[in-house]
Amino acid sequence: MKISIDTDNCCGAGQCVLIAPEIFDQDDDGIVILLDPTPSDEMHDAVEDAIAICPADVIHVE
Amino acid sequence: MDPMKALIPLPTQPPPGCPFSPPQEYTELRIEHPVSRVSMPDGSWAWLLTRYSDIRSALSDPRFSSDVNAPGFPRSGMVTAGEGSSLIRTDPPEHGRRRRMLTHSFTVKSVSALRRRIQQITDQLCDEMEKQKRKDGPDGSVDLVRSLALPLPSLVISLLLGVPYEDRALFQSITATVLSRVNTEDERTTARKELRAYLDHLVAGKEADPGDDILSELVHERMREGQLTREEVTGTATLLLIAGHETTANMIGLGALTLVRNPRAADELREDPSLMPGAVEELLRFHSITRSGPRRAAIADVEVGGQPIKAGEGIVCAVASANRDPEQFPDADTVDIRRRNAQHHIAFGYGVHQCLGQSLARAELEISLNTLLTRFPELRLAVEFAEVPFRSDMLVYGCHALPVTW
Numbered sequence: 001m002k003i004s005i006d007t008d009n010c011c012g013a014g015q016c017v018l019i020a021p022e023i024f025d026q027d028d029d030g031i032v033i034l035l036d037p038t039p040s041d042e043m044h045d046a047v048e049d050a051i052a053i054c055p056a057d058v059i060h061v062e
Numbered sequence: 063m064d065p066m067k068a069l070i071p072l073p074t075q076p077p078p079g080c081p082f083s084p085p086q087e088y089t090e091l092r093i094e095h096p097v098s099r100v101s102m103p104d105g106s107w108a109w110l111l112t113r114y115s116d117i118r119s120a121l122s123d124p125r126f127s128s129d130v131n132a133p134g135f136p137r138s139g140m141v142t143a144g145e146g147s148s149l150i151r152t153d154p155p156e157h158g159r160r161r162r163m164l165t166h167s168f169t170v171k172s173v174s175a176l177r178r179r180i181q182q183i184t185d186q187l188c189d190e191m192e193k194q195k196r197k198d199g200p201d202g203s204v205d206l207v208r209s210l211a212l213p214l215p216s217l218v219i220s221l222l223l224g225v226p227y228e229d230r231a232l233f234q235s236i237t238a239t240v241l242s243r244v245n246t247e248d249e250r251t252t253a254r255k256e257l258r259a260y261l262d263h264l265v266a267g268k269e270a271d272p273g274d275d276i277l278s279e280l281v282h283e284r285m286r287e288g289q290l291t292r293e294e295v296t297g298t299a300t301l302l303l304i305a306g307h308e309t310t311a312n313m314i315g316l317g318a319l320t321l322v323r324n325p326r327a328a329d330e331l332r333e334d335p336s337l338m339p340g341a342v343e344e345l346l347r348f349h350s351i352t353r354s355g356p357r358r359a360a361i362a363d364v365e366v367g368g369q370p371i372k373a374g375e376g377i378v379c380a381v382a383s384a385n386r387d388p389e390q391f392p393d394a395d396t397v398d399i400r401r402r403n404a405q406h407h408i409a410f411g412y413g414v415h416q417c418l419g420q421s422l423a424r425a426e427l428e429i430s431l432n433t434l435l436t437r438f439p440e441l442r443l444a445v446e447f448a449e450v451p452f453r454s455d456m457l458v459y460g461c462h463a464l465p466v467t468w
Contacts, residue, residue, distance in 0.1 A: 021170075030165030031165070
């Protein structure tokens with residue numbers, strides 16, 4: 001799993017940070033920061049959840 | 063569709079005797095006509111969307127505009143006067159520019175830093191509840207809405223925005239008028255103008271004497287730099303003030319009432335407070351208090367759930383229906399505090415307009431419900447459930463009052 005994020009369109013809802021704080025954070029303006037683009041297997045479910053919930057659809061995986 | 067057939071009116075009322083249920087019409091519409099034409103209070107019509115998947119796709123589709131001045135926007139039954147400059151009525155890219163001026167105050171981190179303060183305020187309000195109950199004797203009861211559910215979020219948003227809490231009677235009563243279905247359009251418009259006048263006055267005060275709050279920041283860092291007009295600052299303040307206290311207040315009341323009626327869930331939460339964040343998501347899903355939208359206007363021809371929608375036609379998204387869609391949430395009419403996908407609810411909306419203050423709302427709900435459960439383990443209704451006055455007359459659902467005892 002390799003994650004990419006589209007910070008230009010992030011709306012700063014912060015849901016990904018609640019679901020997977022090991023992978024996602026917010027900068028001072030609330031915009032998503034990717035802490036770990038290649039998370040371990042046990043984090044995959046949480047990442048999938050974050051992708052499904054993200055209101056602006058800015059988290060993607062390859 | 064038979065053009066001669068009368069359209070059903072936009073459903074707004076819960077079924078008789080089932081105040082926790084969304085309008086009954088949703089169940090059939092979701093199956094039979096998930097994108098259906100409905101008549102609006104003013105005689106116009108709009109498309110009503112009732113399925114989870116359709117609503118999510120519409121709310122994240124840039125071909126639907128949030129601008130109330132877009133042709134076909136379903137304005138009926140909403141207060142739209144003077145709202146043109148409000149953030150929630152702005153489309154990308156302007157929306158993103160404006161929203162990013164505020165997001166830093168509502169990040170998960172910023173809200174975490176506020177938790178201790180929210181807990182202190184909650185504790186003080188609960189102390190007051192105890193005092194009042196002692197004064198009134200063993201048969202005394204306390205209105206949970208007036209003593210905790212409303213003052214907690216009002217105090218917190220006043221603090222953040224820099225609105226004097228002493229003025230709460232004014233902004234709470236104006237908000238109540240603005241969000242009422244039973245008041246006339248004129249009454250709501252007048253109330254909204256009053257609130258703007260009040261906030262205009264406050265903005266002028268912040269210009270001369272800034273504080274450490276959002277309003278001062280908008281005035282000094284944005285308005286003075288020419289990034290926001292005065293009207294936009296006032297519009298933003300109006301939105302944050304109304305959204306910041308009324309919605310959370312109603313969720314606290316409904317959340318407390320739900321736990322009072324589900325003693326097993328209450329026990330589980332007392333034993334394992336780590337279940338609370340999930341329980342809050344489930345309560346948000348189950349109650350979905352926004353009952354008038356979100357609404358949009360198509361600015362291009364779009365197809366939603368197989369239904370063509372033409373440019374210039376309006377849609378109303380029944381979030382309360384989406385969050386009870388069994389396709390997405392099995393056994394959707396049951397409260398399950400361990401529901402695996404509860405956080406997939408769209409009670410905060412969906413798309414780039416999704417609630418800016420959602421982290422704050424979550425924190426206020428978790429802290430207030432947790433504190434109620436631990437401080438008042440015997441908490442119960444002081445009246446029959448059937449006597450609780452529900453807000454079926456308001457655009458934001460909840461209880462007008464919640465008499466409790468312990």
